[in-house]
Amino acid sequence: MATVQVSDLRKSFGALEVVKGVSIDIRDGEFLILVGPSGCGKSTLLRMIAGLEDISAGRIDIGGRVVNTLSPKERNIAMVFQNYALYPQMTVGQNMGFSLEISGMKKAEIDKKVSEASEILGLTPLLQRKPSQLSGGQRQRVAMGRAIVRDPDVFLFDEPLSNLDAKLRVQMRAEIKALHQRLGSTIVYVTHDQVEAMTMADRIVVLRGGCVEQIGTPLELYDHPENMFVAGFLGSPSMNFLRGRIEGQSLLLAGGERLALPSLPKAASGGDVVVGIRPQGFAAGLQDGARATIKVVEPTGADTHVLADIGGTEITCVVNDRVDFAPGQEIRLSITSAKVHFFDPASEARLD
Amino acid sequence: MFNSKFMQSSRTQALLLIGPALAVYATFAIWPMIEVVFLSFQHWNGLDPHREWVGLENYRYILTNDAVFWVALRNTITWTILAVIFPPTIGLLLALGLNQQLFGRVPMRAIYYLPVIIAPIAVATIWRWMYDPFFGLFNQVLTSLSLQSLISDWLGDREIALYSMFVAYTWQYVGFSMVLFLAGLQSVDRSLVEAARIDGASRWQVFRHVTLPALRVTLAIVLVLSTISSLKAFDIVYGMTGGGPAQSTQMLALWAFMQSMQIFDFGRGSAISVILLLVTLTIVVPYLRWSQRDEGAGE
Numbered sequence: 001m002a003t004v005q006v007s008d009l010r011k012s013f014g015a016l017e018v019v020k021g022v023s024i025d026i027r028d029g030e031f032l033i034l035v036g037p038s039g040c041g042k043s044t045l046l047r048m049i050a051g052l053e054d055i056s057a058g059r060i061d062i063g064g065r066v067v068n069t070l071s072p073k074e075r076n077i078a079m080v081f082q083n084y085a086l087y088p089q090m091t092v093g094q095n096m097g098f099s100l101e102i103s104g105m106k107k108a109e110i111d112k113k114v115s116e117a118s119e120i121l122g123l124t125p126l127l128q129r130k131p132s133q134l135s136g137g138q139r140q141r142v143a144m145g146r147a148i149v150r151d152p153d154v155f156l157f158d159e160p161l162s163n164l165d166a167k168l169r170v171q172m173r174a175e176i177k178a179l180h181q182r183l184g185s186t187i188v189y190v191t192h193d194q195v196e197a198m199t200m201a202d203r204i205v206v207l208r209g210g211c212v213e214q215i216g217t218p219l220e221l222y223d224h225p226e227n228m229f230v231a232g233f234l235g236s237p238s239m240n241f242l243r244g245r246i247e248g249q250s251l252l253l254a255g256g257e258r259l260a261l262p263s264l265p266k267a268a269s270g271g272d273v274v275v276g277i278r279p280q281g282f283a284a285g286l287q288d289g290a291r292a293t294i295k296v297v298e299p300t301g302a303d304t305h306v307l308a309d310i311g312g313t314e315i316t317c318v319v320n321d322r323v324d325f326a327p328g329q330e331i332r333l334s335i336t337s338a339k340v341h342f343f344d345p346a347s348e349a350r351l352d
Numbered sequence: 353m354f355n356s357k358f359m360q361s362s363r364t365q366a367l368l369l370i371g372p373a374l375a376v377y378a379t380f381a382i383w384p385m386i387e388v389v390f391l392s393f394q395h396w397n398g399l400d401p402h403r404e405w406v407g408l409e410n411y412r413y414i415l416t417n418d419a420v421f422w423v424a425l426r427n428t429i430t431w432t433i434l435a436v437i438f439p440p441t442i443g444l445l446l447a448l449g450l451n452q453q454l455f456g457r458v459p460m461r462a463i464y465y466l467p468v469i470i471a472p473i474a475v476a477t478i479w480r481w482m483y484d485p486f487f488g489l490f491n492q493v494l495t496s497l498s499l500q501s502l503i504s505d506w507l508g509d510r511e512i513a514l515y516s517m518f519v520a521y522t523w524q525y526v527g528f529s530m531v532l533f534l535a536g537l538q539s540v541d542r543s544l545v546e547a548a549r550i551d552g553a554s555r556w557q558v559f560r561h562v563t564l565p566a567l568r569v570t571l572a573i574v575l576v577l578s579t580i581s582s583l584k585a586f587d588i589v590y591g592m593t594g595g596g597p598a599q600s601t602q603m604l605a606l607w608a609f610m611q612s613m614q615i616f617d618f619g620r621g622s623a624i625s626v627i628l629l630l631v632t633l634t635i636v637v638p639y640l641r642w643s644q645r646d647e648g649a650g651e
Binding site for chain 1: 541543544546547548549550551552553554557561562565
């Protein structure tokens with residue numbers, strides 16, 4: 001176990017800079033998730049920590065030791081790859097013991113460590129199998145087993161669940177989280193899936209275009225997004241953004257509709273503003289509120305997602321009750337949530 | 353024109369597609385092979401309308417009375433062993449080198465492959481000039497380096513002529529293995545290499561545990577093709593030494609040709625060809641079966 005410090009880290013491929021001065025302090029035993037859309041530099045950042053990519057500028061410390069020029073094997077890290085990267089000609093047991101074997105560990109000790117790890121992961125009956133004889137979820141577990149036996153300072157996960165089907169992904173998510181609680185090790189985990197980030201992380205780092213947008217616990221980021229990007233990235237369905245002008249206690253939309261607001265930004269200048277409201281923050285009815293036209297109705301069973309057009313802006317609201325709305329129908333929307341976010345339309349930054 | 357039922361029948365379609373090639377192959381490859389087997393039991397000068405059936409006489413003569421046959425057999429086996437070791441090894445090393453992010457690697461690949469597309473008879477001519485004891489490149493270079501003691505009659509010396517010829521053969525065929533290995537190297541999973549590096553593997557261990565297993569199929573193909581092409585080596589010998597000096601570089605394929613086309617004893621020539629075929633099958637068939645069975649187990 002160890003801390004990881006990333007200080008003003010940069011990475012360029014030729015003239016293209018993909019990581020632009022990222023600084024993150026990862027605590028000992030922390031489960032940190034790097035999340036962002038594709039091309040945000042999250043995988044490159046992870047690969048730099050692993051030592052698989054050179055560092056263009058900046059510094060990485062693992063356990064207080066600068067590792068910039070160290071090879072992957074000198075960093076005492078373990079990595080789980082998206083495609084599992086299991087050695088096809090080796091059995092499960094050999095895959096898990098490979099790193100110990102080439103480090104010169106005695107056979108008996110390797111066997112002991114492998115059987116311990118396979119016990120934790122429920123792989124014991126599969127030790128003699130080849131990777132090709134395993135299912136996707138089993139392969140994923142072997143890849144984790146290979147990391148566990150090494151007892152590394154830091155575990156690195158590079159989108160480990162994206163090749164699994166939805167149901168298995170949910171199951172593995174819980175398993176990885178339980179594993180972290182059991183081992184207490186430092187984990188840096190890359191994903192593009194905000195649900196994974198929200199459910200598993202101690203802290204989340206949201207990246208965009210090679211820069212850190214915000215760092216914080218899942219709920220900090222959900223409740224206090226510092227800008228529209230973070231606000232829109234976390235949460236499902238995404239936050240709705242309505243552009244308009246504040247007049248009195250309500251928001252005047254472009255089409256002339258008015259939405260009553262539960263609170264006002266302190267820094268409101270009376271000018272244009274973007275209001276962010278989560279889909280769960282609306283009440284849809286037929287009497288009070290701003291006029292909206294229904295476009296699509298998506299029942300999910302537990303609740304219903306209603307896509308509607310309000311003053312030329314498309315929004316999604318999640319309605320808990322069963323409703324019999326039809327596309328084209330006109331409804332009335334009002335804000336029920338006390339949590340409304342205000343953003344500057346130009347800088348997209350949070351207004352408090 | 354075509355009724356659709358007829359076209360849709362997949363068996364008919366398959367026959368239409370492979371039929372012409374099969375006809376050509378049967379006429380010009382299969383039938384001559386059968387004919388050669390018949391000829392090896394006959395005595396025939398190539399012109400006489402009568403072919404005399406002599407049973408195993410040709411084989412008896414070759415195995416007991418033909419000293420050149422045994423030289424040719426020994427040379428062919430030596431040649432094949434060398435050809436299975438050196439060109440594939442050098443080709444693999446070149447492929448590993450040219451698979452790196454290297455400046456100018458594309459033209460270099462082309463340059464190393466170039467000799468493969470030259471006709472073997474032209475390669476033989478080029479190298480015969482270079483080996484010329486008086487005007488050839490090698491002895492000139494040795495002279496200018498004051499290494500006169502190393503000057504040899506490269507193709508005229510019975511002790512070294514076979515090996516001199518093999519150097520030319522290697523030069524020509526290294527590119528062939530190289531290209532196959534380069535293609536094989538593209539199938540090496542990058543994340544496996546990275547996983548091995550993180551697991552602490554050295555360069556050699558990455559090669560041993562990741563690259564080499566991924567090259568298994570390619571390796572089997574290269575070795576089989578190298579074996580076959582070296583067993584039937586003909587043009588380069590024909591063009592460089594003609595089997596000389598004093599039959600010291602004679603090979604089975606060339607000896608079969610000489611028996612038939614120069615001595616006009618088609619029976620003996622055919623018998624040598626049949627023996628060569630049997631030698632080839634004895635080596636290649638078990639190897640193919642072994643490599644395929646092993647591949648199945650590895651999956």
